[in-house]
Amino acid sequence: MSENSKIFKDGLWEQNVVFAQMLALCPTMAVTTSGTNGLGMGLATTAVLVVSNMLVSLIRQTVSSQVRIPVFVVLIATLVTIVDLAMNAWVHELYKVLGLFIALIVVNCAILGRAEAFAVKNGILASAVDGIAMGLGFTGALTLIGLIREFLGAGTLFAQASQLLGPAFAFLEVQVPGYGGALLMILPPGAFAVLGFLLAGKRLLERRLAERAAARPSPATA
């Protein structure tokens, strides 16, 4: 398996930020009241993660291990503030939808986590790929949780997606006729319940896969 596809497999499944590392649960719980919110938060985080990974990788020789944490924290906070200001100024309509989430990225431990676990030990290119893979894994997880909660809680899918992605994406918006929704799923308990079932589902799937692999010896080792 080539290096990059290993990074992608880690980011999307094996080491998924939410479902495997259980990091960044605070923004995960808070913003996944709809699929659109999850997608927006995921994309904004991915952008910051890629740039922060590259910068950390760039300066990894200069930074001594004793002060690396404060340096990374300053770096990430600066980056997020710049993204926040730039979006407010130049894509103001999008900022009004996403504004709340941008500032939340600062407290997303997944970003510092990737700086520590990956970028500080790897080159710029590999770090950028890791940022993309981890970010997409995070985006996927948030969108999935958001969609499930939105569907059960409000009976819609991707409500207001056209506000986030532009009018061309209005076709994503689905409304289930005649279903008002169970409000509990939109409220915080819904986030815990959905995340719990998804984690259990992932474990179950992995165990089934492992059993199947064990039952049938692979030709390479036989």
Place this chain on the structure above:
Amino acid sequence: MKLDILREKLAYQPLLLGAVALLASAALAAVSAATGPAIAAAEAKDLRDSLAEVLPRGLADNDFLKDTVDLEKDGKTITVYRARHGGEVRAALFKVAERGYAGEIQILMAVDMDGRTLGVRVLKHSETPGLGDKIELRKDDWVLAFDGKSLADPGPEKWAVKKDNGVFDQFAGATITPRAVVKAVKGGLDFFAARKQEITG
């Protein structure tokens, strides 16, 4: 490598931290200066859009964003925007706030010279989704019930939700939120009645 030895020296640590902090501040100052005017313009446009929403079309011919008067109320400054037609003040627009079920509800309202509300919109709130958020026009037209109401119509004791013998609907499962909005709008009308001289003057 020389950097490896240097990196372990004690003096290197504070110098590195200082340099990083300096670079970060410089970057932020540059970005802040570059985005400042654009952000101010975008926020002014937001304000103009929301003000225009509570004000009936064609009522004002002035730039009411610039025609303001700041008044003190309970230690807080309220900026009142004055909509004029032919130089004469026709309506006053201002924000009011009241504590709702979950935090403050911010409301923008327009009042005409007879003390009648022209329009009420909720700008910001953190009420329960699906229950209290019916105060948003996007979700429900409840907030339109305030249009044309004044302190005389209905009477002061009728400025309440129906549960409290008033005239305004509450929502099933959420009474605190509409109660807070009614209180805020009434407070706004009281404020206008008490300070009318200063607003038009």
